[in-house]
Amino acid sequence: MKNSRRQFLILSAAGAASLALHNTVQAQALVSPSDPQALALGFVTDAAKADKAKFPQYTAGQHCGSCALYQGKAGSTNGPCVLFAEKHVPINGWCSGYTKKS
Numbered sequence: 793m794k795n796s797r798r799q800f801l802i803l804s805a806a807g808a809a810s811l812a813l814h815n816t817v818q819a820q821a822l823v824s825p826s827d828p829q830a831l832a833l834g835f836v837t838d839a840a841k842a843d844k845a846k847f848p849q850y851t852a853g854q855h856c857g858s859c860a861l862y863q864g865k866a867g868s869t870n871g872p873c874v875l876f877a878e879k880h881v882p883i884n885g886w887c888s889g890y891t892k893k894s
């Protein structure tokens with residue numbers, strides 16, 4: 793009986809840790825430029841590679857880190873974007889939804 797309780801506690805702790813790790817990994821998934829929404833918005837992981845012919849509004853110096861829709865923490869290399877609710881964007885990325893921070 794005592795062993796059974798101990799095993800239950802160990803398995804419960806392992807399960808909780810596994811769930812927490814899974815949620816962390818999920819939160820850090822990055823937007824792929826080949827995702828349909830990313831393609832539609834001209835998203836690139838390196839702003840310097842933005843398609844300037846297709847998106848003439850792009851100007852040098854624009855990137856996710858200076859966009860009002862970027863919600864990453866200070867000092868992070870990637871973070872959430874209002875336009876891509878499920879995944880993170882890299883701080884040096886860019887898309888046609890770019891809106892300069894005020």
Ligand code: SF4
Pocket residue numbers: 835855856857859860861862863873874875876881885886887888889890891
């Ligand atoms: S809206 Fe802004 S933060 Fe989001 S992907 Fe486009 S440039 Fe980056």
